[in-house]
Amino acid sequence: MQSPPTREVTQLCFNGCYPTQPEKPATVSKTPVNSRVEARRNFADTTSTSLFPNIDFNNPDSLPCLQEAFAQFIIAYPQYTETYQIDEIRFREYYNLSLSNQVCLDYIGIGLYSFSQLHNQLSQTYPFASTSTSPPQIPPHSSDFPVFHLSYKSVNLTRQLTEGGNESNLEMAIKNRIRDFLNISEDDYSLILTANRTSAFKLLAESYPFGSCKKLITVYDHDTEAIDTMISTSEKRGANSMTAEFTWPKLKIHASKLRSMITSKKIGSCKKGKGLFVFQLQSRVSGTRYSYQWMKVAQEHGWHVLLDACAVGPKDMDSLGLSIFQPDFLICSFYKVFGENPSGFGCLFVKKSVVSILEDCTAGIVSIVSAKKLFYMTDESSDVENELGSSSSSFTSRWEHGETSTSGIIKGTSAQKSEDSPYEIKQLQNVFEKQNVEKRIEIEELENVFEKLPMRGIKGMSVREKGNKPSEIEELEIISEKKPARNTRKRNSEVECRCLDQIDSVGLSLVNSRSRYLVNWLIQALSKLQHPNVDTRAPLVKIYGPKIKFDRGPALAFNVFDWKGEKVEPILIQKLADRKGISLSYGFLHHIWFPDKYANEKSVVLEKRRFEAKESSGNRKKEKGDLGIRVVTAAFGFIANFADAYRLWVFIAQFLDADFVEKERWRYTALNQNTVEF
Template sequence: MPSPDPNEASHKCPQGCCPSPFFNSPASQGELGKPRNSCAECRHRFATETASSIFPNTQFTNHESLPSLQDSFSEFIKVYPQYSETEQVDQVRAKEYSHLIASDHTCLDYIGIGLFSYSQLQRLDVSKTQDSSPSISKAPPEYSDFPLFSISSRTGNIKTLLLHGGPESAFESALRKRIMSFLNVSDNDYFMLFTANRTAAFKLVAESYPFQACRKLLTVYDHESEAIETMISSSEKRGAKAMSAEFKWSRLRIQSAKLRKMIAGRRKKKKKRGLFVFPIHSRVTGARYPYLWMSIAQENGWHVLVDACALGPKEMDSFGLSLFRPDFIICPFYKVFGENPSGFGCLFVKKSVISILEDSSSAGIVNLVAERQPFQVSDDSSGTDIKLEKKPSRLQEELASSSSFFSKITKVGESSGLQRTKAPEESKSPKSSASEEMHDAIESQQERKAKDGEDEYLDIECRCLDQVDLLGPILITNRARYLINWLVNSLLKLKHPKTEGVPLVKIYGPKIKFDRGPALAFNVFDWKGEKVEPVLVQRLADRSNISLSYGFLHHIWFADKYAEEKRRVQHTKESRGQEGNKKYRDNLGITVVTAALGFLANFEDMHKLWAFVARFLDADFVEKERWRYTALNQKTIEI
């Protein structure tokens, strides 16, 4: 790849909106041949060139006609050459999450952020012998199923806990500091509570927020959420008036005029109106929402709760926390990606808001109880107040000593079998090498820890958080952007045979878009136009070793021109109530299949999902699968 022209550098978008060579094509220049430097133009070009460059003028009507993984990747890398710069993620996946390769498992059902890597669950039993002969080999790895920690209920009053704190183990204190550092949240401004899960965090806010004085609850969700439903129910019992934003069919963008009206209200006085719950982007459709809504709400006297549950790793770094300073933040963590979805929720409360909260039960707040630790413990340690030796983490040692960990790939990857392109030759300056930069970063991190006294009692090794920190938000975001847009484009290329191009897949929310989130909501339709039930798609995908989820889209607003489509696509989740009943209207929506891309997702995952969905082009696919399942003496899937 030739070096870029220095004269072109000044024309590049500062936000990295122009990641591919086709953005420098003549078509992207003005009439006088001068490059446009508009971010909006770059983002538009990204979408249009993605659509025209991936399988151009092609429709796939037979699952057997799909290009191979190798051929698809070759075309993918031509459109997104910068994807090769994210090879570090594949290195991490192969080294730290070997179970994904061993089981050939594609995990597209994880929302949130992992704490630990799968390699931390490994325990290597070394034979105790004084014989140092080279012929003596180590025992094979054994996998331990210890959960790293467990949770226990914490009693008391939430306001008291927020104002005065309470006893906590060294384990909890260390993990709290690690998480707040990872999310870039200052303990000078916020107090953090561990909760049993995401739902418990929302319920705690609902039961302590002063709805008697600030009566309104306004939420912005295009999908049904157990946590939000629980919050609404608890709030209404305490006198709140619950409202919801609506989303325009068919791209599911926020119905701006109505939301602005609900935020502004009728009163002109600067009085606190209530609680505005804002999710940044949809964890189901991948739609991103302008941060401006938080500012508008704050200007109109609302307290703001930011739901960061759908944010990818490190997105908190770029989401402008210091600018908007929400009153509450909720974010979940799970233990190990692809292995252990259990974990906890984190509730951040701005300290200046604690005084307005009302006394309520602390049900849902938990203590974290350390069990068998994946780090070195001194001989005199006991219980959860563990004192550890001060030593670099295993991950830090490995990264510092590995000169190839962050090197550019120049050969075929062993795990995926995909041909990667060679990256430009790296600088030979010792200070600019990846290993030197990594070593400096690790030393700096250790110095900060020592300065803050974090190592005095406990140094928890959260390898997943460490990996994300080292990879950085730009690399992770760009990688997900390339993958999700390729997948969207490829799914839209699937058409039923002999039906004049009837699409196999309907995608809800944003299609190909530069700033869409790494989540996708879709449905599969047969050649007659009838929807294949999402739960059936999920179960068949699971049989192909692909983990998907399903959800329910609601609060959809249809313009008059979509009246017929409104009657056709919506249905009630539960068959109850009358058409004029509010509960009936709230139950109207669309069940969908959902896929979510974690930071470890790779192109092979996308191609595998695409190939699976393409099998529905066979009109007899479902019947064949039912017969095969029954023939194997297994329980029949109910449709």
């Protein structure tokens, strides 16, 4: 069959992907902790045997419909029904995703507000049809209004960290909410805001004492602008940078080499420390998870540790708790609204006990300006630079190479007339004007369908055998479940970050479980796509990094190959997906180490990075870093659902048709009366 039309997919999603009415099941049996290792051990086998057993799909028309695929999905992962709360949140707070028929799989991160929150506030505050020339009326509690502006300011970094600065009530409230969400105490860490993720890494590189603590180790299996900027800045200041390597084909850390780097005494360390160890708990491109014990090893050998939490799951920080390892620095980022507006800011946390080692520098940081102040301010405020440029129909160009920068893009304005409103307001105005009555009717129809949905049973799991030790991921979930639920009513009432509140209410176990089922189903489904009429088994898709695995991350790196075995360029796949309403990204995997038994694959697999701006000039280390694999990336966020994964599968299956690319090129030319370069 052909892929379902737009409206049919939406309706099927609400009939199949929402397992329950917005009331909780009468009895929900808690899965015993002792059963989890048993489930983990059987997870891969269950996935392989329950999903499309002994079936390959050679034709895009042979794929099962959404309802049939979802039925098989629930048989394989019955515990998915326990995540019904997230379906309710998506239905109620992010209905824009269904109404716009958009699948957002192009960035990992955490939003501050829900679409419903933003829509309601804007509708109450800004009557878009009004032609009044007077400034719009701001509600009495203007700090509740979820639109804010970022303005630059130059400060002395160490003074800002020790003494703080003049912060608005809104900025203080948002900072406190972020600390609370990440479980980071104000007594232990200072927090400053930056324009985006890259700015935070650059700021730390400019202030860390690389002149004396000369070592820098980074642990990233993919190219990222933030780390490239940190390495370049630190090397100019005297650092000796080293990078971890990742073993082919599973892209695990080359453990012996990394341990050797950490314990090496070839370059003497200063009294302040050996250097800076930059670590992430999971790859934002391949989904590979790394043991947090590496932070402990680095600390025991005198390194300062920077934890990159930008790709950490929404609740992982809550259960991991900084009390376990106490990294010296932590960087994360927050955007505004998932699926609508990924602009936001970066956060740099500095442990107060290490502020004294940082060198004085004039730092460019940002302040949060409230909506009320924004509408009365003049053009005095500076523009906030957009890190990766703008995008037309999707956000894909802003998230190139797996980056989730959250740069602000709003200018200061006098706002004398409605056409002078800030960029975000005008952007949202266009969205809301198109929705209005028609979309409200559709929401009512969907609500009627939703109310009639039957309850689905929830099956338990087998009892765990004695002596099995839970994995790190399981330990985090166990810790999270033992912690008392947070009382959101006691939080600072000056600001409501509804998305953070929603994630808090759901918890780590459900968030991780949901993404675990979705990403592993997609991997199994993609592996079943095989080219027809070939002598040997010719898979359409190649997965990089972990395959079907219980504790893999929610990101996926893959490539598509035609029937001749030639790779379809990731940028082409991204563009074609964008036309189907599916936002993907692409990345560059690098620092790959090939064991002897895979040595013959090295020349076939690796390719040169394509951009002239960073062409190496005789530097052998840089030339080595320019070899890697260009890949397509997909990432499942907090409110992704099965229909999102299914639609991506249906799209990728179209490449089984040898003429699919040429058909799309012809269709684009016919519709737009011009040619397109792929």
